[in-house]
Amino acid sequence: MNEGEVSLLRRLQLLGGYDDLLIPPSNLSKQDSSSPHNLFSKARIGPLICEVETAMSMGGSNGEESYTSYSPPVTSIPAGKSFSSKMENKYTLRIKTCGNGIGDDGYKWRKYGQKSIKNNPNPRSYYKCTKPMCNAKRQVERSTEDPETVIITYEGLHLHYTYSHFVLSQPHNHDQIFTPNSHQTKKRSKTQSAASEEAEQMQQMEVSMITEAAGHQHYNLFKVADINITESSSLHEIMQHDPPPYNFGHCSQGLLEDIVPLLVRKPSCSSTTTSHNQCCSFSQSSLPFDSPSLSPAINQFDAGILSSIL
DNA sequence: CGGATTTGACCAGCGC
């Protein structure tokens, strides 16, 4: 790995909704399943790096073909119909919840509506990003097949950075990583057991490690059961609206230059991260990394991430 | 009291 690649991954993490990228367990060495670090694998939030790659690869020249090659989105579209402009910048995540609610994706959302949907006993909730001038929206509903699976449809692009990004601007003080959430953590602690609280703290540690100093408001335990890209935002659009926030000092190229040559150099990149299910589905026994201590874990993450894209 | 959530009403798109 080189510093530029690490920088790229860091910036991918900071892009909207992807500030908690982890690596697929297939790229990591086995470890003792009794290790307490296994909690991390059961508490990951956000898409995998391979999922982002998949999303990027699908934002290519022929979105329609890419779309049909994947499982149907939440709102199915009859075959042969072209995408309308409404479908642009829209993608769907299927997330299996392990606890209450869904994970925080780094943005703050305000609920503006709820609607009962046909053939689905569970209502669909509509959220808007609370940031002024930001038109990002998301819909949240529970799957009819599996009540524990939450289907989140994101629409639009964030015209700002994640909240965790703002915390990143703070001095690297580990106390400060968690203090912004102390209020909510305190609130939630009323209803959660000590064990789940501990797991949550370990999860927070994990995300903090990945983002170097992440500051999500709180983390609920869930794992990604599937990711379903109906029409991903193109990388160009992402970059135009949400450019890399930092000059990492050692990477003069932009994110696009980082990514596109990679995909051109290795068009079969998605096939290495390959099978949709393999890549995106996690079992409870998935082992995220082999780490006797936290510090080496970071190296393991970096090595694993790179192995997944190279 | 201010911000977030709830919920009924309204509107637009689509199929028949």
Add this chain to the structure above:
DNA sequence: GCGCTGGTCAAATCCG
């Protein structure tokens, strides 16, 4: 044109 459905608005309500 009509009805159905999904998405949004906005007043009422809740909550810290």
